[in-house]
Amino acid sequence: MALPSVASAQRAPAAVIVVVDTDRVYRECTACRTAQTSLQGQVTALQTRQQTLANGLRPEGTAIQNAITALAGKAPDAALRARVDAFQKRQETANQELGRAQQNLQSVQANVLRQINERLNPAINQVMTARGANLAVDTDATLARSQGLDVTADVLAALNRTLPSVSLTPLPQAQQQTTPGR
Numbered sequence: 713m714a715l716p717s718v719a720s721a722q723r724a725p726a727a728v729i730v731v732v733d734t735d736r737v738y739r740e741c742t743a744c745r746t747a748q749t750s751l752q753g754q755v756t757a758l759q760t761r762q763q764t765l766a767n768g769l770r771p772e773g774t775a776i777q778n779a780i781t782a783l784a785g786k787a788p789d790a791a792l793r794a795r796v797d798a799f800q801k802r803q804e805t806a807n808q809e810l811g812r813a814q815q816n817l818q819s820v821q822a823n824v825l826r827q828i829n830e831r832l833n834p835a836i837n838q839v840m841t842a843r844g845a846n847l848a849v850d851t852d853a854t855l856a857r858s859q860g861l862d863v864t865a866d867v868l869a870a871l872n873r874t875l876p877s878v879s880l881t882p883l884p885q886a887q888q889q890t891t892p893g894r
Contacts, residue, residue, distance in 0.1 A: 730845040731857050732836055733864040738828065741871050743878045747824045750880050754820070758813050765806040772799050819882035827878040828871075835870035839863045 738744050776799055779792055788796070836848050843863060851862070 725846060727847050728843075728845045729847045729849060729861060730840055730843055730863040731849050731851050731854060731861045732839075732867050733851040733862065734832070735852070736864050737832065737868055737871060741828070741868055741875065743872075743875045744828060747878050747880060751817070751821060751824070754817055758810070758817060761813065762810055765810065769799070769803060769806065772802075816882055820880055823881060823883045824878050826883070828875065831871055831875040832867075835867050835874060838870050839866045842866070 739748075772795075776792070776795055779795075780788060783792075840846070840848050840863075843866075845863075848863075851857070851864075
């Protein structure tokens, strides 16, 4: 007699599911849009700087290559070797500058995602509670669903209330070493 009551006590509650399009949330939330615009500006500035550095190095590189070619296999003199060394140092400095800028940009992107994610889960939980749901699923994880299950607009509204903006600064050093990219 005790067996049937134990089995029914262990049953999971019926699933009440809501669906959230997190890709849409990341694209459309107010803080996300602002951050995306700023980050795109930083990407453009980095690309412009890369082009400027390349354009500054190209003529010297071409001139050095022509001088080496003109030697027809002979060893370069000390002046040409010095030009080559100076050019390689300029290239290395430019590459280091671009590498630091790229790393900084990636750190800013990771920090933006961290800030959004910190507020996204509570927003989803808030909407789940309001809808009486006990499970939230991303639209990418569904094969088919009823449109009535989609609570993305509610999650967006909740996120916009709790996250009007994000900081566009790099991650603190300790987090940069432990935070993988999205």
